[in-house]
Amino acid sequence: MKERVTLDHPKEKISKQHLTEEWVGKIYTWLCIIVLIVTIFSMVYFVASRGLTTFFRGVNVWEFISGLRWQPDAKPPIFGALPFIFGSFSTSIMAALIAAPLGFCAAIFMTEIMPKYGRRYLQPVIELLAGIPSVVYGFVGLSIIVPFLRDTFPGQGLGLAAGAIVLSIMILPTITTIATDALSALPGGLKEGSYALGATRWQTIYRIVLPTTFPALMTGVVLGISRAFGEALAVQMVIGNAPFLPRSLFDSTSTLTSVITLSMGNTVMNSPHNNALWSLALILMLMTFVFVFIVRWLERRTKI
Amino acid sequence: MKKSLLLVMTLVLSITLAACGGNNTTNNGTNNGTPNNSQGSTNTGGNNTPETEPPAAELEGQILAVGSSAMAPLVEEAANKFMDENGKVTVLVQAGGSGTGLTQVSEGQSDIGNSDIFAEEKFVDDEAPKAAELVDHQIAVVAMAAVVNPEVGIDNLTQAQLLQIFKGEVTNWSEVGGIDQEIVIVNRPSSSGTRKTFESYALGEASPDLPGQIQEESSGNVRKLIGETPGAIGYLALSYLDDSITALSYDGIEPTEENVTNGEYPIWAYQHMYTKGEPSELVQAFLDFMLSDEVQTNDVVELGYIPASAMTIVRDVEGNVTQK
Amino acid sequence: MSAKLANRIATVVIIAVAIFIVAILAGLLGYILVRGLGHVSWDFLTSVPQSIREGGGIGPQLFNSVFLLVLTLLITVPLGVGAGIYMSEYAKANRFTDFIRLVVEVLSSFPSIVVGLFGLLVLVHYFGLGYSLFAGALALTVFNLPLMVRITEQAIRAVPKEQKEASLALGLSRWKTITSIMLPIAMPNILTGTILASGRVFGEAAALLFTAGMSSPRLDFTNWNPFSSNSPLNPFRPAETLAVHIWKINSEGLAPDAAEIAAGASAVLVIVVLLFNFTARFIGGYIHRKFTASK
Numbered sequence: 001m002k003e004r005v006t007l008d009h010p011k012e013k014i015s016k017q018h019l020t021e022e023w024v025g026k027i028y029t030w031l032c033i034i035v036l037i038v039t040i041f042s043m044v045y046f047v048a049s050r051g052l053t054t055f056f057r058g059v060n061v062w063e064f065i066s067g068l069r070w071q072p073d074a075k076p077p078i079f080g081a082l083p084f085i086f087g088s089f090s091t092s093i094m095a096a097l098i099a100a101p102l103g104f105c106a107a108i109f110m111t112e113i114m115p116k117y118g119r120r121y122l123q124p125v126i127e128l129l130a131g132i133p134s135v136v137y138g139f140v141g142l143s144i145i146v147p148f149l150r151d152t153f154p155g156q157g158l159g160l161a162a163g164a165i166v167l168s169i170m171i172l173p174t175i176t177t178i179a180t181d182a183l184s185a186l187p188g189g190l191k192e193g194s195y196a197l198g199a200t201r202w203q204t205i206y207r208i209v210l211p212t213t214f215p216a217l218m219t220g221v222v223l224g225i226s227r228a229f230g231e232a233l234a235v236q237m238v239i240g241n242a243p244f245l246p247r248s249l250f251d252s253t254s255t256l257t258s259v260i261t262l263s264m265g266n267t268v269m270n271s272p273h274n275n276a277l278w279s280l281a282l283i284l285m286l287m288t289f290v291f292v293f294i295v296r297w298l299e300r301r302t303k304i
Numbered sequence: 305m306k307k308s309l310l311l312v313m314t315l316v317l318s319i320t321l322a323a324c325g326g327n328n329t330t331n332n333g334t335n336n337g338t339p340n341n342s343q344g345s346t347n348t349g350g351n352n353t354p355e356t357e358p359p360a361a362e363l364e365g366q367i368l369a370v371g372s373s374a375m376a377p378l379v380e381e382a383a384n385k386f387m388d389e390n391g392k393v394t395v396l397v398q399a400g401g402s403g404t405g406l407t408q409v410s411e412g413q414s415d416i417g418n419s420d421i422f423a424e425e426k427f428v429d430d431e432a433p434k435a436a437e438l439v440d441h442q443i444a445v446v447a448m449a450a451v452v453n454p455e456v457g458i459d460n461l462t463q464a465q466l467l468q469i470f471k472g473e474v475t476n477w478s479e480v481g482g483i484d485q486e487i488v489i490v491n492r493p494s495s496s497g498t499r500k501t502f503e504s505y506a507l508g509e510a511s512p513d514l515p516g517q518i519q520e521e522s523s524g525n526v527r528k529l530i531g532e533t534p535g536a537i538g539y540l541a542l543s544y545l546d547d548s549i550t551a552l553s554y555d556g557i558e559p560t561e562e563n564v565t566n567g568e569y570p571i572w573a574y575q576h577m578y579t580k581g582e583p584s585e586l587v588q589a590f591l592d593f594m595l596s597d598e599v600q601t602n603d604v605v606e607l608g609y610i611p612a613s614a615m616t617i618v619r620d621v622e623g624n625v626t627q628k
Numbered sequence: 629m630s631a632k633l634a635n636r637i638a639t640v641v642i643i644a645v646a647i648f649i650v651a652i653l654a655g656l657l658g659y660i661l662v663r664g665l666g667h668v669s670w671d672f673l674t675s676v677p678q679s680i681r682e683g684g685g686i687g688p689q690l691f692n693s694v695f696l697l698v699l700t701l702l703i704t705v706p707l708g709v710g711a712g713i714y715m716s717e718y719a720k721a722n723r724f725t726d727f728i729r730l731v732v733e734v735l736s737s738f739p740s741i742v743v744g745l746f747g748l749l750v751l752v753h754y755f756g757l758g759y760s761l762f763a764g765a766l767a768l769t770v771f772n773l774p775l776m777v778r779i780t781e782q783a784i785r786a787v788p789k790e791q792k793e794a795s796l797a798l799g800l801s802r803w804k805t806i807t808s809i810m811l812p813i814a815m816p817n818i819l820t821g822t823i824l825a826s827g828r829v830f831g832e833a834a835a836l837l838f839t840a841g842m843s844s845p846r847l848d849f850t851n852w853n854p855f856s857s858n859s860p861l862n863p864f865r866p867a868e869t870l871a872v873h874i875w876k877i878n879s880e881g882l883a884p885d886a887a888e889i890a891a892g893a894s895a896v897l898v899i900v901v902l903l904f905n906f907t908a909r910f911i912g913g914y915i916h917r918k919f920t921a922s923k
């Protein structure tokens with residue numbers, strides 16, 4: 001190769017220049033990778049070091065996770081985070097239960113029924129939904145969904161249901177996008193075979209398409225749940241924030257994120273209350289890992 | 305090649321900038337965090353300033369005030385005026401909550417910690433010594449009132465009635481003379497300074513969190529929810545009162561500025577600006593400015609606070625009231 | 629017969645759902661814009677906010693949002709593109725590469741509030757940056773970075789193999805090939821992805837509450853020295869962005885027209901995010917047409 005290079009550049013000079021260029025590239029990209037790794041390790045380290053303080057200072061881990069009473073001002077303070085953990089799980093799973101059927105339908109619409117209209121109109125709509133900032137969702141939730149629930153159902157409007165509805169709209173794009181990708185990646189032969197056997201479109205979708213793409217569809221759902229789990233501001237505005245397990249769908253309750261948003265700025269560093277909030281953040285972080293691993297597990301099943 | 309070099313340069317630059325910024329802040333911190341922690345010594349500030357020189361001419365530097373988001377507008381307004389008068393001074397006001405403000409001032413990261421609650425109430429148990437290092441500067445008074453949705457049809461509650469309501473013993477407005485409507489409590493989270501004040505001076509004891517009650521930290525949302533929700537009760541600073549809600553008298557005493565200053569109406573709290581140790585000359589000048597008539601009779605009143613100087617009584621952290 | 633009926637019902641249901649979703653978005657956008665646009669004017673976009681009087685604007689907040697975005701991109705793009713190049717060109721198929729992929733995946737799924745708290749602890753407290761634009765930009769970097777890495781990696785992988793091989797065959801070094809051949813070809817895709825990611829950064833609030841702060845010092849828009857503390861360009865001043873401002877006036881707003889300001893600011897925020905989306909689509913479409921037409 002090098003012989004072809006113009007003659008006034010001696011061979012050694014070229015290869016030297018090549019070497020420096022290669023090194024610049026290697027070092028530069030390596031630095032970027034190192035920044036990535038340092039970031040994640042320092043995040044895990046710092047959040048864990050603050051979050052574990054609660055447990056080093058005599059709070060039992062099991063009592064923290066399973067306790068029902070959250071009284072940071074009691075003497076001694078009582079930290080039972082189960083209501084928040086329950087709140088986070090119930091709102092995000094309910095949100096997924098609402099959003100998943102809608103998202104699947106939208107995906108089928110875009111891939112099987114009217115691909116042309118779907119791509120032209122529905123796809124941009126879904127992308128725009130993803131782009132609306134979460135404070136705006138909270139604002140709209142507080143002005144539309146909460147009054148609607150207050151007038152239609154018992155309770156004050158704020159609560160589990162309001163949180164789940166707001167979240168369901170927020171995670172709809174995630175679920176839809178992934179479902180669409182999965183459906184359009186399906187080999188055409190499968191569907192054609194089914195049609196050739198005389199199956200209707202719905203039978204094909206129901207018997208062939210959905211079962212085959214099931215792991216991929218679930219990936220979208222889990223990613224949606226994971227996003228809902230970590231959402232803070234919109235949920236905090238509509239959930240009511242009582243530190244108790246909800247007694248009904250329309251009862252005020254809290255999530256991990258809403259408690260942190262409400263109280264973090266009001267507590268001083270190193271106070272038991274502040275430490276307990278960091279422990280909640282640690283739980284959020286650990287749940288992120290769990291979600292990532294579930295997604296990876298599902299993705300492996302998708303490939304097979 | 306050139307592009308990548310440029311990128312590396314950008315990185316290096318941003319890191320250097322970061323280092324500079326870090327240094328600045330620490331310097332400020334150490335300057336002010338320095339010597340005597342004895343509270344109440346009066347011979348400060350003026351010590352280093354020869355009186356012959358006009359103080360305005362030589363004030364220079366940066367003041368960082370962090371803390372209570374409710375106090376931020378007041379401090380910002382005052383800071384703007386102060387900067388108009390002293391061209392070389394910059395006052396940065398950051399809102400992040402009283403707890404953050406107290407943490408940062410006690411760690412020397414900020415010069416002033418704004419708090420709507422006594423530091424002694426935030427730094428408890430092991431952390432108590434930190435409160436002792438801080439010097440309190442009370443710059444204004446905020447009064448609060450219990451407020452209800454206008455339709456419940458009452459305008460006064462006694463302390464006993466309020467306590468029963470917030471403890472969940474009374475659950476219908478008809479029991480305290482209103483319409484037949486279930487009571488909905490719009491409370492604040494237990495970390496809130498506003499809630500502490502309300503519990504200490506209106507209820508007389510800590511109230512428990514109740515299942516199903518709404519908790520909101522922000523006054524704007526509290527007002528919105530009380531105005532919209534039938535049968536709602538909550539509490540707000542006087543500056544947030546408007547037509548959408550009804551402010552209640554407390555034991556028959558109306559929440560007016562006059563009743564607060566003469567000590568008749570007890571639901572109020574100081575707005576504190578804490579410094580670590582005695583303040584530096586510059587910070588002292590700003591704190592003096594906060595207490596000057598220019599701020600106290602204009603911004604303080606406009607923002608719905610009561611000037612600290614107007615108070616005829618003094619209340620300490622335990623709630624003991626003495627005449628001035 | 630019943631199979632056909634089921635087919636028809638299912639089709640109708642699915643189309644209904646699709647229409648329902650479009651209706652939700654139309655309703656959402658309509659609500660935000662109708663309520664907010666009436667309040668938006670040039671004056672509103674440029675004047676400073678008022679804490680107690682009517683007629684406050686969102687000028688500094690708008691500037692802060694844009695400036696914060698620029699700062700974030702200045703940090704994210706070099707890092708993200710570098711890491712993306714590594715992943716697509718240098719990474720070998722081994723455990724370490726798998727591990728980095730995991731890191732990217734985890735980083736991108738961290739809740740923004742956790743990132744914000746990390747920023748509060750490490751950047752604001754530990755490094756003593758205080759609530760500042762710079763701390764905010766670094767926090768935003770944490771979740772913008774994994775996006776950039778993915779975007780770059782995919783864009784570079786999409787570069788035709790022939791072009792890369794031709795360049796290598798001509799005797800260019802690998803790095804030179806990447807920077808002067810592959811990156812320019814991948815640029816449109818990277819650009820589109822970056823703009824879409826920018827929309828998310830623009831609307832982010834939870835992480836910024838704890839890092840960039842909720843206050844905006846008075847800015848002197850004639851002073852462009854980045855080291856002066858009242859200069860808009862100083863990265864070490866606290867800065868309230870538009871999204872945070874909406875959160876703040878919803879919660880603490882004392883001005884009599886707080887509700888209108890919140891509505892107006894929401895409308896502006898949504899419009900900006902929409903603009904980002906449309907720009908990205910437009911650029912994507914334009915490049916696509918150009919490339920396919922020339923072939």
